[in-house]
Amino acid sequence: KYVKFPKLEKIRSSNPGISHSLLKRSGEPAMNFADETTWYSTVIYLGTPAQSLSVQIDTGSSFFWVTSATNYNCEEYNTIAGQLNCTSITYFSAGDSDSFSSNLTFFQIDYSGGDGAWGFWGKDTLAFDDIEIPDFKFGIAQYSTSDTNVLGIGLPTDDDSKDENLAYMLQSNGDIDRVVYSIDIAVEEAALLFGAVDKSKYVGPLFTAPMVGTDTPESITELAVTLSLVSLVSSNGSLVENTNPNGGLIAAVLDTGSTYSMFSPSFVKQFLSVFGISKETDDSYYFLSCSKVKGYSIAFNFQGFEMHVPLTQFVDGQDGDTCKVVIFNSGYDEMVLLGDNFLRYVYYVVDLERLEISIARVNPCPTSEEIQTVTGSIPNSTPVPDFNN
Structure with missing residues (x-):
């Protein structure tokens, strides 16, 4: 059902x-x-x-x-x-x-x-x-x-x-x-499915991660999973640097009610350094060369499942070769918030009973539906490599 x-x-x-x-x-x-x-x-x-x-x-x-x-x-x-x-x-x-x-x-x-x-x-x-x-x-x-x-x-x-x-x-x-639902907001008419997963909506593996608390790992109050790495990645695939404190783990909240994502102060510092910006702006808008922006992506590693999201996903307007990049500072090195400009890039499944979230790369051109009802575990899902860590 x-x-x-x-x-x-x-x-x-x-x-x-x-x-x-x-x-x-x-x-x-x-x-x-x-x-x-x-x-x-x-x-x-x-x-x-x-x-x-x-x-x-x-x-x-x-x-x-x-x-x-x-x-x-x-x-x-x-x-x-x-x-x-x-x-x-x-x-x-x-x-x-x-x-x-x-x-x-x-x-x-x-x-x-x-x-x-x-x-x-x-x-x-x-x-x-x-x-x-x-x-x-x-x-x-x-x-x-x-x-x-x-x-x-x-x-x-x-x-x-x-x-x-x-x-x-x-x-x-x-x-x-x-008590499971899946979301695809990559298209103008987003899709929300309760009790099932639509396999046509994603490509590649569907990885499942346990929810974690944003204050302490045990106090789970939001839809949050663990990120073991957040970093800019250059066009040749080289990682700039893991911005998580001491290379550790941070909580990532998934929130469709937020237009923009919010990053840790360490990541914002890395972003400013890479693009030669002297200081953080009050409104978190950065007007940069679009050609340079296209040369970078952001690596998000969910306990061993790594996704590279183009930095252009975080562009909120363009005038010629000038792009308005929106990089908000969360103010917390232990937490980021992944809003609409990230979630458009993924298909995800929320399991409120087992306190798990499954994530995959969204299929930008889905064809016919492949709806799979959930009665036990999430169909075709695999635990993230570091699920128990």
């Missing part, structure tokens, strides 16, 4: 929170770059009668929350302090649903970028395609700073929160056998 989620549309929009200071410099012409954020959106239905909601899919959080029809932060309801134009948001009206219930328990979520939401928990019927899940638990945001509803599909914080997680509820509802 498996569930094919509705196609995910790639959404790009301007982000006013990102500095535009490098777009025009004194004495230089303006350059045609646009600052954008990227996320993946689809439509689901909530309540009775069903209310249509546009939602963002986020592997960096684990539960579903929606904007209330009376969100305090909407300009329409709070003309003094309101910050959101809620006419562009598909919101949920609890009072218009016959199947809605709530005990008014408080919920809150805060995101690393500064956005957040708070309100109360509720339950209602969630539906998409021919799937219908009664009494699905979700947050109703009475206040939020985000203009999207968010469907988190990451790792639940504990056993008590599994009824807030879509993958676990699909299993409880009898729609899938194992």
Whole structure:
């Protein structure tokens, strides 16, 4: 058994929170770059009668929350302090649903970028395609700073929160056998498959790695695996230098909710040195010769499974031979965050029950589907060479 989620549309929009200071410099012409954020959106239905909601899919959080029809932060309801134009948001009206219930328990979520939401928990019927899940638990945001509803599909914080997680509820509802899903965001219409793997979506081996904690290896709270090497690689294949502290292991968080990846301070230092940049910029944008950028890739070694991702994957705009390369500093030598600009290069499978993630190179030109239902181990997967280390 498996569930094919509705196609995910790639959404790009301007982000006013990102500095535009490098777009025009004194004495230089303006350059045609646009600052954008990227996320993946689809439509689901909530309540009775069903209310249509546009939602963002986020592997960096684990539960579903929606904007209330009376969100305090909407300009329409709070003309003094309101910050959101809620006419562009598909919101949920609890009072218009016959199947809605709530005990008014408080919920809150805060995101690393500064956005957040708070309100109360509720339950209602969630539906998409021919799937219908009664009494699905979700947050109703009475206040939020985000203009999207968010469907988190990451790792639940504990056993008590599994009824807030879509993958676990699909299993409880009898729609899938194992709490597993696979993601391909390499194309404009991304694919999300619950309970199965599509073999046509990747090329080469599918390697499985254990999840690890970002604070300590044992405290697993996010979709993170171990990286034993991160480094720039020149066009002749020679490694510049392993930037992991003392050549050790670091945690890599996989997050579809992040437009950009974030690298360790050691890697950022290596990047600056290789490209002859004197100091780190405030907004993490670097305007470089595209021909030189094309001469490098970044090596990511997942405990023995090494991938070389072209540095051009981290280019966010081009004007002639000038490329805008985005290299964010995570501020932590023990952790990196792999966002959309990395994840477009891979196909990955998340096993929330066994706390494992399988990764392969994405197939840029898949043909007919080869869907394999997961009832035990991930089909055709192999443990990374250093799985137990």
